[in-house]
Amino acid sequence: MELNCVRHFNTDVSSIALPQKFTFPFYYTPHTLAKIAAEELQEYLVKQQDFEHNFGLQPHQNGLIIGKMFGVLVVELPNKSLAYLAAFSGKLAESNYISFFVPPVFDTLQKNGFYKKGEELLNQYNKEIEAFENNVDYIKEKSLLAEIKQKATTDLSYLKEKNKSNKLLRDTMRKKALESHNEDVEQLLYQLNEASKNDSILLKKATKYWNYCIENQEKIVQIFDEQLATLKEKRKQKSASLQQQLFENYSFLNQYQESKSLGEIFQQNPPAGAGECAAPKLLHYAFTHQLKPIALAEFWWGQSPKSEIKKHKQYYPACIGKCKPILSHMLQGIKTDKNMLAINPAEGKELKIIYEDDYLAVICKPEEFLSVPGKEIIDSVQTRVQQMFPKATGPLVVHRLDMSTSGLMLIAKTIDIYTALQSQFIQRKIKKTYIALLDGVISTPKGRIDLPLRVDLDNRPYQMVCYEYGKPATTDYEVIATQNGKTLIHFYPITGRTHQLRVHASHHLGLHTPIVGDDLYGTKNKRLCLHASQLVFTHPITQELLTIENPIDFNSSYE
Structure with missing residues (x-):
């Protein structure tokens, strides 16, 4: 059996113990074998001359800068030896096929395939539609309709104003x-009427004349519009048919x-790009050639997008939106590492009360502790304080x-206190201070970050900067x-978006320096070094301005 895409290790891995279970793809620390395979792939990417692609790593390189996700799958061959597969x-480089990598699950670029032929037909429809929209007679008739409507508006407006003036x-x-x-008053009144x-x-x-002119011209334009609509409907039907054919063959x-x-996997509604990620490509190739996945x-x-x-x-x-449904099918019957996202990280941790009176409390939440119950983990600040304050x-x-x-x-003991404190948050009267340890040096001593954020719909809970659909997010900072x-550094969030401080710290348009231990936007470490250290708010009952503090020393843990 010829396995052109199998890569044998350049490194001696004979002494490395195999993992007992396959990698849980949605939260993992790479196994040593996978790291070695990845490093060998990275070495290839540095030295290769098989393709030209601008990853944004070399100055003055031609072409649009596009970073890429790559993947490696360590496999056991039929002879029990280890090798690995690589995928992008x-x-x-505008291709589905690069000799070093596994092929796509389905090749949409295959010249004689149904998808390419379908695309050609769609392109023909696009050309016909574009030509029709630029038809001289069509443009002339639409222009004439617009001109008639404008003249009608002008003429009728003039008459209405004239009538109004005449009436006065x-x-x-x-x-x-x-x-x-006057004796002639009756005659004059008659003339006026x-x-x-x-x-x-x-x-x-x-009005009747202009309506006739408009309707007559609209009928002429409608003939063109209906022909154009017919073309667009044919394109729509062909596009839908092609998509369904793709979904069935992919x-x-x-x-x-x-x-x-x-x-079948996405119930006829897969997200764009589903199936093109590295992990499904790798596993599909392995199962096609009877290779056992190991890690x-x-x-x-390349550069960050x-x-x-x-x-x-x-x-x-692996991404949640596109890959999870596919990998759930592909990994059936394969034992994977524990889903760490389903393990309660708050077990054995306690909430510390920093301030309490008859109306409210301020607690300190440990790291890796949910604020409210999640889909799989119930234990949270909410469930704990319900036990701590049963009469609340x-x-x-x-x-x-x-x-x-x-x-x-902040914890409210009554609905009225909750409403009052919520009102202060909404009006941004509550001042919050966070302390963070950033994984790098910040040259500007203080400033403001304005980067609108929205959730990455294909990969929750990641957030992304989006100027079109994102919600405003503002953070002040001081080194x-x-x-x-x-x-x-101190962060002073003006708004309170999900992951706001983490994204504002890490994004290249923000501080471009991730928070130490940020497993989503930086590098995983002992913990995320981000701590809400101060709250300043007005007590809803006493109207006293309270400043509650709970400092933390990150530096001592990372020296």
């Missing part, structure tokens, strides 16, 4: 005639050689912190100290 997400003049003349008691009728008749006739194998199409890793290569945060050589989990009424938790962020949270190549 999407296309690379007649009203004045009537008044004077009635006051003069006739003039009023004539003005009204003239406006009606003009199929993925699992270890039992069971095949499932994109249409998986995916990493980013403008909206997302991806670090060069950084390992990333209302929602209790006034605001939230990200699971990985530690620090101060406290720099030591050992790291920066201790």
Whole structure:
């Protein structure tokens, strides 16, 4: 059996123990074998001459800068020896095929394939539609319709204003005639009434005339519009048919050689780009050639895209929106590592009460502790404070912190206190201070970051910068100290978006320096070094301005 895409290790891996289970693809630390495979792939990417692609790593290189996700899959061959497969997400150098990598699950670029032929037909429809829209007669008739409508508006507006002016003049003349008691008053009033009728008749006739002109021209334009609509409908139907054909033919194998199409997996509505990520390509090739999957890793290569945060050589989990439904089918019957996202990280941790009175409390939440119950984990600040304050009424938790962020949270003991504190948050009267340790040196001592954020719909819970659909997000910051190549900093969030401080710290348009331990937007470490250290708010009952503090020392842990 010829396996052109199998890569044998250049490194001696004979002494490395195999993992007991396959990688859980949505949250993992790469196994040693996967790391070695990834490093060998990265070495190839540096030295290769098989393709030209601008990853944004070399100055003055031609072409649009496009970073890429790459993946490696360590496999066991039929002779029990180890090797690895490599893949890229999407296309690379405008191609689906690069000799070093596994092929796509379905090749949309195949010259004689149905998809390419379908695209050619769609392109023909596009050309016909474009030609029709630029047809001289069509443009002329539409222009004439617009001209008639404009003349009608101008003419009728003029007549209405003239009638209005004439009416005012007649009203004045009537008044004077009635006051003069002239013997000709009846004749004058009659003439004025006739003039009023004539003005009204003239406006009606003009309106009828212009409506006739418009309707007549609209019928001419409609003939063109209907022909154009027919073309667009044919294109729409062909596009839908082509998509459905693609969904049916784009199929993925699992270890039992069971095949499932994109249409079946996503119930005929897959997201754009589904199936083109590295992980499905790798597993499909392995199952097609009876190779046993051992370990998986995916990493980013190149400059970060403008909206997302991806670090060069950084390992990333498979995306949720596009890959999870596909991999759920492909990994059937394969034992994977534990889903760490389903394990309660708060077990054994306690909430610390920093301030309490009859109306409210301020607690300190440890890191890796949910603020409210999640889909799989119930244990949270909310469930804990319900036990701590059993007589309390209302929602209790006034605001939230990200699971990985530690620090101060306000707890309301009654619905009225909750409403009052919520009002202060909405009006931005509550001042919050966070302390963070950044993985690098910040040269500007203080400033403001304005980067609108929205959720990455294909890869929750990641957030991305988006100027079109993102919600406004503003953060002030002030550097406290720099030591050992790291920066201790205060963040003062003006808004409270999900992951706001983490994205604003890491994004290249923000501080371009991730928070230490940020497993989403930086590099995983002991913990996320982000702590809500101070809350300033007005007590709803006493009206006293309270400042609650709970400092933390990150530097001592990372020296």
